[in-house]
Amino acid sequence: MSAHAAVADGHGAGSTKLFSWVWAWLMLLTAVEVFLAYERINVTLMFVILVGLSLIKSALIISYFMHLRFERLSLFLILIPAMVFCICMMLIMFFPDSVRLLQMRGH
Amino acid sequence: MSDHEIEFAAESPWSGGGSPFAMNSKKFGMWLFIISDSLTFSALLISYAWVRLATPEWPRPFEIWPAIAKSTLMTVFLLSSSLTMVLGVAAAHKGDRKKAVRYILLTMLGGLAFVILHATEWMHLIQVEHVTPWSNPWHVPLFGGAFFGLTGMHMLHVTIGVIYLGIVAWGHAKGKFSSEDVEVSGLYWHFVDLVWMFIFPMVYLLSVNLKG
Numbered sequence: 001m002s003a004h005a006a007v008a009d010g011h012g013a014g015s016t017k018l019f020s021w022v023w024a025w026l027m028l029l030t031a032v033e034v035f036l037a038y039e040r041i042n043v044t045l046m047f048v049i050l051v052g053l054s055l056i057k058s059a060l061i062i063s064y065f066m067h068l069r070f071e072r073l074s075l076f077l078i079l080i081p082a083m084v085f086c087i088c089m090m091l092i093m094f095f096p097d098s099v100r101l102l103q104m105r106g107h
Numbered sequence: 108m109s110d111h112e113i114e115f116a117a118e119s120p121w122s123g124g125g126s127p128f129a130m131n132s133k134k135f136g137m138w139l140f141i142i143s144d145s146l147t148f149s150a151l152l153i154s155y156a157w158v159r160l161a162t163p164e165w166p167r168p169f170e171i172w173p174a175i176a177k178s179t180l181m182t183v184f185l186l187s188s189s190l191t192m193v194l195g196v197a198a199a200h201k202g203d204r205k206k207a208v209r210y211i212l213l214t215m216l217g218g219l220a221f222v223i224l225h226a227t228e229w230m231h232l233i234q235v236e237h238v239t240p241w242s243n244p245w246h247v248p249l250f251g252g253a254f255f256g257l258t259g260m261h262m263l264h265v266t267i268g269v270i271y272l273g274i275v276a277w278g279h280a281k282g283k284f285s286s287e288d289v290e291v292s293g294l295y296w297h298f299v300d301l302v303w304m305f306i307f308p309m310v311y312l313l314s315v316n317l318k319g
Binding site for chain 2: 014016019020023026027030033034036037038040043044046047050051053054057058061062064065066067071072074075078079082083086087090091094095097
């Protein structure tokens with residue numbers, strides 16, 4: 001009975017108010033990003049800050065809009081860690097080389 | 108899948124239950140597609156980030172008007188269309204077909220506004236700045252390919268999304284597609300929104316024209 005209630009909750013979870021708040025936060029973070037773009041910061045640091053903010057935004061979208069927060073834990077476990085692992089592997093291949101090139105150019 | 112089956116699976120997820128995730132196969136299929144598509148975009152974005160960071164003379168062509176103003180407005184359209192999609196899915200689950208279809212149509216409108224604005228922004232780059240995938244006035248050959256490749260791939264997803272939502276709205280209005288189908292199309296739409304959350308800062312905001 002309780003399991004059925006959980007499934008039913010899975011459909012109804014999240015109110016208009018909650019979704020509007022998530023939307024407002026996403027807009028706010030976007031505004032912060034646009035503001036930061038006009039600060040004169042070193043491009044690598046700027047990149048890290050912007051990607052960091054984007055990761056927060058995508059976590060909000062996945063958790064609330066895409067509902068993952070209200071799904072079973074098993075779904076999260078089978079999808080997200082494997083994806084994160086693959087992306088980390090791509091990062092390991094790419095970035096040391098990118099930084100090495102910068103140093104070779106003397107910047 | 109009937110409620111009874113879902114209930115059974117939810118009670119015994121790892122003991123031979125048919126659905127350890129307590130969801131229908133369409134929704135699970137969409138999740139798998141989203142994960143694989145996110146890896147495609149990750150590869151594109153990471154290789155773009157590689158050339159962007161390794162090229163100190165990378166052009167910064169994006170002026171406040173039109174590029175940054177338009178792309179910010181496009182972000183607002185896409186985020187707002189995600190909100191209307193979420194409300195559409197909620198209405199569909201409550202059985203309010205009319206309201207659900209109206210929200211899906213609003214979502215499509217946001218998507219269309221995004222595509223049209225993006226197309227004008229492309230035309231400006233092509234006709235005024237003379238950027239093509241093969242050449243540009245700033246002598247960084249990879250700029251055009253990276254820009255049009257990334258934004259083009261995303262625009263393709265938005266265009267397909269608008270068509271997909273149109274089909275779902277029509278089917279849901281006719282009673283052919285259930286609220287689950289609306290939810291599955293919603294997952295795709297939010298994913299397209301999510302990808303733009305990376306492309307917008309990495310392509311546009313990292314290359315704003317600071318002199319302008």
